[in-house]
Amino acid sequence: MMNRIVFACLLLSLYSAGSSLSCRWLSHKFRQHTENSLELLDTMANNSTNTTEDAELEVAFPHDLYTQASKASVGERLGFIVQILEQTAALFEEAHNSTLWEEKTVEDFLNVVTQQADGLRSCNGSNSHKKNKKLQMYFKRLSGHILGRMGHSAEAWELIRREIKIHLFRADQLASSLLTTN
Template identity: 40%
Template sequence: MISRIFIACLFLGMYSTGSSLSCKWIVKHPGNTKSQFSLYNKIALDFLDMMAEDKLAFTVQILKELLALFEEDHSSASWEENTVENFLNIVDKQTEELRSCIGSHSNTTQKGQQLSFRREKYFKRLLNKILKKNGYSAEAWEKIRNITQAHLRQCEFLISLRTAH
């Protein structure tokens, strides 16, 4: 049993040592500044950048849904109206500025439309099951505030992924 394990380890060690040295895919060729892997990796990263537009469109949709949610009756919340208005202005500004970064083709695919429908349904559930069900109470609005914080952090993460290279 131990000899079989030893032979397997020996074979694996010899294979991995030789394979990385002889792999022409990762070695730079004379006259080229990059290996084949690096060239293809750059192309893959370029495609990922194109896909980031969808992240922007997704973020814009989240921000729009958050704006609509906070336009509901929040009079029972203990927030100052000025603070709420400032929050809404900032989120609206983010929405408009990000929208200007999006190409015209974003979210026009069937998958994008399905995601948009699910997102709208999710925010409707927040409205109905948290706010309306609880009579727009201060506690309900505090739950919405916490959920909103989480969503804004997720939006920040998505945007940082787009710009992080």
């Protein structure tokens, strides 16, 4: 009987230690990676010859989705941030051949964003999060409406770069809120 109690306590302590360790990445690395990705986006802007401030086409930023995500469970918030990072990576995969940005900068940006998504997945453990369809549609509109209609021009990519910068900033805020609730 005593062995079972000791075994149960041992399992409980290992589980507790494991669950707190799994999100150590969030508190130690996520902010660092966000700062790195924002710096890379700024480098892309500095390397761009485009100075256009106005755009013919716009896709409304999904503020309401962030509001909903901020009220969701920890696992759903992590899943939402992961989805933003995955969608961002997918969008910037298109940038390799159609931008004036240095290929190395784009590759570094993709690596950082992918590392962030992987790190957050490790925090969420085996909890698979269902994709937010509205967020998915928003990124499709960015790709089709902005990039497609504007012919993957430098102006279109500058709009995308600015939108993604806002997303990464908002995702960082959402991640920071997770640290205060844990």
